[in-house]
Amino acid sequence: MRELGLTPFWRKKQGRTPTTVDTKIHDSNESDSQHLDRTKRILHLDWPQLKAEVENCHACPLSQARLHTVFGVGDEQADWLFIGEGPGAREDEIGEPFVGQAGKLLDSMLAAVQLKRGSNVYITNIVKCRPPNNRNPECNEAEQCRPYLERQIALIKPKLIIALGKVAAQNLLTTNDSISNLRGRLHSYLGTPLIVTYHPAYLLRSLMDKSKAWEDLCFAKATMESLAITANPSLKI
Numbered sequence: 001m002r003e004l005g006l007t008p009f010w011r012k013k014q015g016r017t018p019t020t021v022d023t024k025i026h027d028s029n030e031s032d033s034q035h036l037d038r039t040k041r042i043l044h045l046d047w048p049q050l051k052a053e054v055e056n057c058h059a060c061p062l063s064q065a066r067l068h069t070v071f072g073v074g075d076e077q078a079d080w081l082f083i084g085e086g087p088g089a090r091e092d093e094i095g096e097p098f099v100g101q102a103g104k105l106l107d108s109m110l111a112a113v114q115l116k117r118g119s120n121v122y123i124t125n126i127v128k129c130r131p132p133n134n135r136n137p138e139c140n141e142a143e144q145c146r147p148y149l150e151r152q153i154a155l156i157k158p159k160l161i162i163a164l165g166k167v168a169a170q171n172l173l174t175t176n177d178s179i180s181n182l183r184g185r186l187h188s189y190l191g192t193p194l195i196v197t198y199h200p201a202y203l204l205r206s207l208m209d210k211s212k213a214w215e216d217l218c219f220a221k222a223t224m225e226s227l228a229i230t231a232n233p234s235l236k237i
């Protein structure tokens with residue numbers, strides 16, 4: 001872990017078919033029934049259709065300044081799904097989530113629990129387009145983008161979701177609770193177990209909280225092991 005520049009913070013503690021549908025629907029003019037129809041349609045798309053739909057999406061104002069949509073990356077049958085809040089500048093440039101320094105730290109966090117980007121891990125965000133000046137996504141933006149995330153989850157069928165940061169956690173859990181209240185507990189999103197931890201970009205600024213993120217990862221790892229045993233009791237020693 002020293003090579004990753006994470007010591008002493010990561011030291012283990014004792015004890016824890018492409019669509020051609022026109023998606024130029026702007027939120028301000030969209031009625032509830034149009035939103036419902038759009039949501040229902042998205043929930044039936046396959047991977048290629050979903051990717052194409054996101055690529056051509058103008059359902060919220062975030063489409064106006066984006067360079068690229070940032071759909072998500074990784075194993076499309078992963079047990080682990082990591083969800084952040086939205087793309088930053090670098091992600092917007094290249095169309096992949098969690099690149100740059102925060103991405104490197106996320107990769108280190110994955111490695112700390114023997115995981116690797118692209119292998120049994122999928123990474124995406126609440127919104128697929130970059131909010132200007134890296135502000136938090138607005139409620140209506142997250143709401144318009146939610147069907148894409150829900151469809152990704154339905155297609156991936158992850159065993160465990162990790163919400164990265166307050167914005168992702170509050171959106172997924174529909175709560176205003178602080179991240180300190182949400183950490184350390186097993187939640188559920190659409191029937192999938194969910195654990196909350198800090199966003200890697202926050203950890204880059206708040207080194208002292210890396211030890212808490214490590215606790216969250218240990219909790220997540222133990223939860224995944226317990227889920228595996230529940231699914232297959234013969235794994236128990």
Ligand code: SF4
Pocket residue numbers: 054057058059060061062063069127128129141144145
């Ligand atoms: S953030 Fe989501 S809903 Fe908004 S334009 Fe991008 S893909 Fe569409």
